[in-house]
Amino acid sequence: MMMTLGRGQFSEVKRAFHIPTVSWVAVKILRNQKKYASLIKSEINIMKSLTHPNIIKLFHVVQTRETTYLVMEHASEGDxxxxxxxxxxxxxxxxxxxxxxxxxxxxxxxxxxxxxxxxxxxxxxxxxxxxxxxxxxxxxxxxxxxxxxxxxxxxxxxxxxxxxxxxxxxxxxxxxxxxxxxxxxxxxxxxxxxxxxxxxxxxxxxxxxxxxxxxxxxxxxxxxxxxxxxxxxxxxxxxxxxxxxxxxxxxxxxxxxxxxxxxxxx
Missing domain, CATH: 1.10.510.10 (Transferase(Phosphotransferase) domain 1)
Incomplete structure (x- = not known):
């Protein structure tokens, strides 16, 4: 995990270096709070279903007891x-x-x-x-x-x-x-x-x-x-x-x- 790229209402996005593929990725970090559980599940399911050159690609999801990490394509020029x-x-x-x-x-x-x-x-x-x-x-x-x-x-x-x-x-x-x-x-x-x-x-x-x-x-x-x-x-x-x-x-x-x-x- 490296620098913070942005923060949302209940998440933050960090730039990270993905060692297996030797590439930069963006990692969205979501806290597993009960009130946001359905939103997190929906976001993951929707992103998994999307494959388009003009949509950020979701590579994989890492879930722990407290946190969900969405490992995504990194867009180097920002928003x-x-x-x-x-x-x-x-x-x-x-x-x-x-x-x-x-x-x-x-x-x-x-x-x-x-x-x-x-x-x-x-x-x-x-x-x-x-x-x-x-x-x-x-x-x-x-x-x-x-x-x-x-x-x-x-x-x-x-x-x-x-x-x-x-x-x-x-x-x-x-x-x-x-x-x-x-x-x-x-x-x-x-x-x-x-x-x-x-x-x-x-x-x-x-x-x-x-x-x-x-x-x-x-x-x-x-x-x-x-x-x-x-x-x-x-x-x-x-x-x-x-x-x-x-x-x-x-x-x-x-x-x-x-x-x-x-x-x-x-």
Whole structure:
């Protein structure tokens, strides 16, 4: 075990050196508290089921009486949040490339009936080649077709309006909203819903009250506006986003995405 990479509500992640494979790994350390037992079990089962180039890979699990260790792929360039904060915002060509990679990861999850429920810049890691890797499935849910969710979870600036209501909601649509917030943050360096109090932020979200700066390109603006729609049934689905010109053009000009698409073809 080496340096600490990050801390969560009931876990921390450390960089470690894996002697058998002579490689760096990330180890998520979870305390085995009874109230978190079902969350830990769910996270492990979901991560074991995922195999995708844009999702952090789980290598193995070590469980002791007091602690669970998730040994995972290490992304050496850190998380997208700090990358954006260091730069102020991303160049649009880079934002398009990374966002398209993230879309591939989320589409794979949704195709396998997994809702991430906490898509945010902190949960996007960058590997040594600068490619995006979706991580942290601690709040994720495995659903059956047509199943709706009822509990509130997520990170406030990324939360969809329906999360604050009393009715059950479509988890896929809340992931789509979070993707809209993420894209806005990537190209502007700030959040679309940003106020001095949580109450005001929630009101902005409920009203879908935001403005895309005029310097944002037309195609990126169009995607943001079609993702941050208050009515979840009017938001683009993941398949529709993948067919949007912004994404298609990004894939056409990216060697990584082109080779990935070919490798995924039947």
């Amino acid at each position: 997208l949040l700090h990358h954006i904060l260091d730069l102020g915002h991303l160049e649009e060509s880079k934002a398009r490339r990374l966002f398209t990679q993230i879309l591939h990861a989320v589409q794979y999850c949704h195709d396998n009936f997994i809702i991430h429920r906490d898509i945010k810049a902190q949960n996007i890691l960058l590997d040594h080649k600068g490619n995006a890797k979706l991580c942290d499935f601690g709040l994720s849910a495995k659903v059956i077709p047509g199943q709706k969710l009822g509990d509130f979870c997520g990170t406030l600036p990324y939360c969809a309006p329906e999360l604050f209501g009393k009715e059950a909601y479509d988890g896929r649509a809340t992931d789509i909203w979070s993707l809209g917030v993420l894209l806005f943050f990537m190209v502007t360096g700030r959040f679309p819903f940003n106020a001095y109090s949580d109450v005001r932020v929630i009101q902005q979200i409920l009203d879908a009250n935001f403005r895309v700066p005029p310097y944002v390109s037309v195609d990126i603006r169009d995607v943001i506006l079609k993702l941050l729609i208050k009515n979840p049934y009017r938001r683009l689905t993941i398949g529709q986003i993948m067919r949007h010109p912004m994404v298609r053009n990004s894939e056409a000009h990216s060697p990584y995405l082109l080779s990935h698409s070919l490798s995924q073809a039947p």
